[in-house]
Amino acid sequence: MTITFEVIHKDIGGRVGKVKVGSKTVRTPALLPVVNPHLPLITPREMQEMGVEALITNAYIFNRSTEFRDKALAEGLHAVLDFDGVIMTDSGSFQLSVYGEVEVSNEETLAFQQAIGSEIIVPLDIPTPPGTDRETARQELAVTLERMREGQALFPDANLAGPVQGGIYTDLRREAAAAVQDLGFTFCPIGAVVPLMESYRYKELVQVVLAAKSGLSPGTCVHLFGAGHPAMLALAVAMGCDFFDSAAYALFAREGRYITTHGTLKVDELAELPCACRVCRSHTAEELKRSPERERLLALHNLHVTLAEIARIRQAVQDGTLWELVDERCRSHPRLLAGYRELLRHAEELEPADRVSKRRFFYRGSESCRRTEVLRYHQTIPRISLGGRVLISFDGKEVPGFDTVLGFKPPFGPYPTGLAETFPVGQSEIPDWDEAMVRSGCAGIRSLMAGHPESWFAVRCGPAWAPVVAEEVPGAEVQREQV
Ligand SMILES: [Zn+2]
Numbered sequence: 319m320t321i322t323f324e325v326i327h328k329d330i331g332g333r334v335g336k337v338k339v340g341s342k343t344v345r346t347p348a349l350l351p352v353v354n355p356h357l358p359l360i361t362p363r364e365m366q367e368m369g370v371e372a373l374i375t376n377a378y379i380f381n382r383s384t385e386f387r388d389k390a391l392a393e394g395l396h397a398v399l400d401f402d403g404v405i406m407t408d409s410g411s412f413q414l415s416v417y418g419e420v421e422v423s424n425e426e427t428l429a430f431q432q433a434i435g436s437e438i439i440v441p442l443d444i445p446t447p448p449g450t451d452r453e454t455a456r457q458e459l460a461v462t463l464e465r466m467r468e469g470q471a472l473f474p475d476a477n478l479a480g481p482v483q484g485g486i487y488t489d490l491r492r493e494a495a496a497a498v499q500d501l502g503f504t505f506c507p508i509g510a511v512v513p514l515m516e517s518y519r520y521k522e523l524v525q526v527v528l529a530a531k532s533g534l535s536p537g538t539c540v541h542l543f544g545a546g547h548p549a550m551l552a553l554a555v556a557m558g559c560d561f562f563d564s565a566a567y568a569l570f571a572r573e574g575r576y577i578t579t580h581g582t583l584k585v586d587e588l589a590e591l592p593c594a595c596r597v598c599r600s601h602t603a604e605e606l607k608r609s610p611e612r613e614r615l616l617a618l619h620n621l622h623v624t625l626a627e628i629a630r631i632r633q634a635v636q637d638g639t640l641w642e643l644v645d646e647r648c649r650s651h652p653r654l655l656a657g658y659r660e661l662l663r664h665a666e667e668l669e670p671a672d673r674v675s676k677r678r679f680f681y682r683g684s685e686s687c688r689r690t691e692v693l694r695y696h697q698t699i700p701r702i703s704l705g706g707r708v709l710i711s712f713d714g715k716e717v718p719g720f721d722t723v724l725g726f727k728p729p730f731g732p733y734p735t736g737l738a739e740t741f742p743v744g745q746s747e748i749p750d751w752d753e754a755m756v757r758s759g760c761a762g763i764r765s766l767m768a769g770h771p772e773s774w775f776a777v778r779c780g781p782a783w784a785p786v787v788a789e790e791v792p793g794a795e796v797q798r799e800q801v
Pocket residue numbers: 593594595596597598599619620622623
C-alpha cells in the first residue's frame with residue numbers, strides 16, 4: 319500500500335499532517351467534498367480552486383449508470399470529473415445502509431474502483447447502525463473484516479481503506495480497530511456514525527470514536543465517514559480524526575439551509591448574510607433568496623464555510639489552542655456540549671498524545687479544569703523537590719519559617735517560582751478566580767502532598783478561600799493571609 323501519513327503538529331488528539339497517496343499530497347485535517355456526478359452544483363475544478371486537495375465520489379453511482387460507467391472506464395475518474403487531486407471512492411456501503419442491499423459483490427466493487435482510477439478504494443463493508451443488537455453487530459463486523467482480507471488478497475497493491483465498524487458497542491469498535499490495524503491498514507475510516515450525528519448523539523459519537531482510536535496505531539490516518547458539519551469538526555479533530563467528507567454543503571443547499579460554524583440556518587429566515595465568503599459579500603440576503611442560482615450559491619457558501627473551518631482548525635492545532643476552539647464550537651448546541659464534556663472525561667487517554675508546550679491556556683469556565691494540560695500538570699507536580707516545611711502561598715508572598723515557598727495558580731495549583739514563566743503556569747490567562755478553578759488547583763496541592771509524604775504543608779490564602787482549601791486539602795494547615 320502506498321498511503322503514508324506524516325504528523326507535523328499535534329494538539330490534544332488532533333494532528334496537522336500530510337497524507338501521501340502515490341505521488342500526491344493532502345494536508346490534514348482534510349475535508350473531502352462528496353461529488354455526485356449527476357448533480358455537480360460545484361464542479362471539482364472549482365473546488366480545487368477553493369483549496370480542495372481530495373474529494374470523494376460514489377463508485378456505486380458510477381457503476382449503476384451506463385453513461386458514467388463506460389466513460390469512467392474509458393477515460394478514468396480524473397478526466398470525467400476534471401480533477402487532478404486525490405479521488406477516493408465509496409463502495410456502495412452507503413446505499414447498503416439506506417436500502418438494505420446492493421447488487422454488487424465485494425470483489426466487483428474493488429475491481430471497478432481500481433479500473434476507474436480511484437486512488438483510495440473502500441471494500442464493501444457493512445455499516446452497522448446504532449440500533450443493532452450486539453450479536454448482529456458482531457456478525458456484521460466479522461463479514462466486514464473478511465471482505466478486507468479478501469480485498470488484500472485479491473488486490474495486494476491497491477490503496478485499500480480499512481473501515482472500522484462495530485455499531486454503538488465500544489468494545490467491538492476497539493476490537494475492530496485492533497483487527498484492522500493487525501491487517502496492516504494505514505488509512506481507516508470510522509463508519510456508520512452518520513445516524514449518531516443526525517440525531518445529535520455526540521456523547522455516543524465521542525465514545526465510539528475514542529474506542530476505535532484506542533485500537534488504532536497513532537500513525538494511522540483516520541477518516542470519520544460522513545462527518546463534515548463545521549460545528550463538530552473541531553471536536554472530531556481533537557479526538558484524532560484526520561479526514562472528513564461532506565455532502566452537507568450540497569444537501570443543505572437543496573433544502574435552503576445556510577451552514578455556519580455554530581449551526582445551520584434557514585436562508586428564508588435570514589435578513590443578513592453573516593459570513594466573509596465571496597457569495598455572502600456580493601449578495602444581500604434578499605438577492606440570495608431570489609436568485610435563480612440560489613442552490614448553487616448556497617452550496618458555494620456552505621463549502622466555503624466548511625473549508626474555512628478546516629483552515630482554522632489546522633491553525634489552532636499548530637498554535638496549541640484546539641481546546642479553546644472545541645470549547646467555543648461545542649457551546650453552539652447542548653448536545654455538542656455533552657460531546658465535549660464526554661471528551662473531557664477521557665482526558666487521561668488523550669493526555670499522552672497531547673503536546674508538551676502550547677502558545678497559551680485561556681480559561682473558559684469550569685470545563686477548562688479538566689483539560690489535558692491541567693491533568694498533566696497534576697501528574698508532574700509531585701516531581702518538584704521540596705524541603706521539610708512547605709508553604710503554598712495564594713498571594714505569592716513569602717513568609718519566614720518555611721524551607722520551600724510555592725506560588726499558586728488555579729486551575730493548575732502550586733508552582734515553584736522558577737516555573738512561573740514556563741507553560742502552562744506562565745502562559746495561562748485566567749479571569750477572577752472561581753470555585754471550580756480553585757478546587758482544581760487544590761487537587762494539584764493534593765498531588766504534590768501525595769508525592770512528598772515526608773514534608774509538612776501549609777496553605778496561606780484569603781478568608782474567602784479558606785473553607786474550600788480546608789475541605790479540599792484536609793492534610794494541610796490553612797493560614798489566613800494578613801490583610
Ligand atoms: Zn458565505
